[in-house]
Amino acid sequence: MKRLENFDNEYLFVLPKTFIEKLITTPITSNLYLTNLGFFPNAEYHYVSREHGAEEWIIIFCTGGSGSATINHVRYQLHQYSLIILPPGVKQVYQASENDPWDIYWLHFTGKLATDYPNIFTDKPFFIDHIQSNEVDTIMRYFWLMIKTYIPGFTYNRSLYTSQLLGLMLVELSLNTGKISNGVQGSPYVDTAISYIYDKIDEPIRLDTIAQHLEISSSYLSRIFKSITGKSVNQYITQLKMERATYYLSYTNITIQQIADRLGYTDSYYFSRVFKKEYAVSPKHYRERLA
Template identity: 30%
Template sequence: MKKTKGFKSEKIIVLPAYQLEQITAHPLNRNLYVTDIGFFPRARNHYRERPQGCDTCILIYCAEGAGRVVINGIEHEVMERQLIVLPADTPHAYWTDTEHPWTIYWFHFKGDQAADYATLLKGGASPLTLSAVDSEKFITLFHQCFDLLSGGAYSPAHQVLAMQTAAYALSTLGLIPEREDEDRRKQSIETAIHLMKMKLEESLTLDEISQYTQISKQHLNHLFKTSVGFAPIDYYLRLKMQRACQLLDLTALSVKEVCHTLGFKDPYYFSRLFRKIIGLSPTDYRNKLKG
């Protein structure tokens, strides 16, 4: 039996038209305002389908259990501690898992910048996964917004605070995709550096690093310059010079032997590069007192 509501201990507020008129009359609410908000715990048989979509964006956060969301014909599995945003005017359907019914926090939102907030949260794309801290913070803000709308929604000041709380919740969640992108950038750089360290005694080209990391040369250059401060090959050469310093400090290898050990064929080029990066010739570096 499919149900759109009527779950034990559920909470729902649907703001009436006259109240929405009051809310949107205030300039601070026009960018973003909530029209419906609710909480469905262990919502067995929950199902909702809108073939034409609706005129609001919809946020669904699954705190427990699991469910499915279809947006424009593309199905997404939504698991525990995952959130998804459905853009306005987009055909969609969503339903709970049969064996593990979801517990969801949801609200509908509109406003001049509603679409921008939806885009911030990858609206229409794959779900976002919240950390335990993100989850706790979102649920706290959700309850604050719900309580404001249920207890003091007739006060303009309370309405503004409720809508600003919802905007703050969305803005906070907007940091998650940014953190995910940062994690991917970090992983790509670490993968490239791992290859460089494995090949310190050989030679590497940008093409080989690009192929190993499966990132284009242009994007790889951009990642390194913005995150590390050097182009990939420049960074690779600095790793080689760092290793050269270790060999000069800890072994009796000659400068020429160190040069060949690190994959350089021309000792004069090696010495010039060493001086450029380290600031001393290899011989002067070795003779310098340390410690």
């Protein structure tokens, strides 16, 4: 039961050919522009096969679950926070895992200057096995902003804006190739702890579990974490989970119970209390204010 699209709570934007023709003939947007954009959560049976590839470059950013991309008979495994950029005109097959289907942001883009970003554009895929720490939120934010921009419809100004966001994202990737500093320096233990928190953000996370993973004591981890970040481990985890909750509330239709479940809270009422403490409104009222 292979599917190209039509997933629950998906976002899918395909720019009309007549609109793309306007972008091609306008000097600024002709340099770099999107043609397709989307977000597929829990994309069960997702499968795409192109014998001769696509006409555009394709970015796939996996934020949950897993899948694979096979490009010219070379297979790349994607898991949470993997990213791949596929070059145009090459045989490609990409698909969600059967047992753990992926959540992916994706887009197609092209333009006269599309290949001018260093470290990315060759005849081979650009692959990051695991994007680090706050680069995850940076890349995710660019995708959400592009999606949010096109929700009301397609206009030239909106496409100009999305092309600039795309350019920023490509520069981010070309400069750092998945190794953006998380802004926290002074201890490899803290760096690793933050990376671990991002990896497990959709699960219950405990201080002692992180300390055990790092093979250090909980008290030592607490001390160095707060001295470097200014927050306790639990404060950092809660803040990150609530930030992720705002994404779900703003850009998906999943229920508050489902959001709580995704973020590792077994009790949705407790999740709501934590959210209200962080944002001064309940998740329900937060979503209603956006309507």
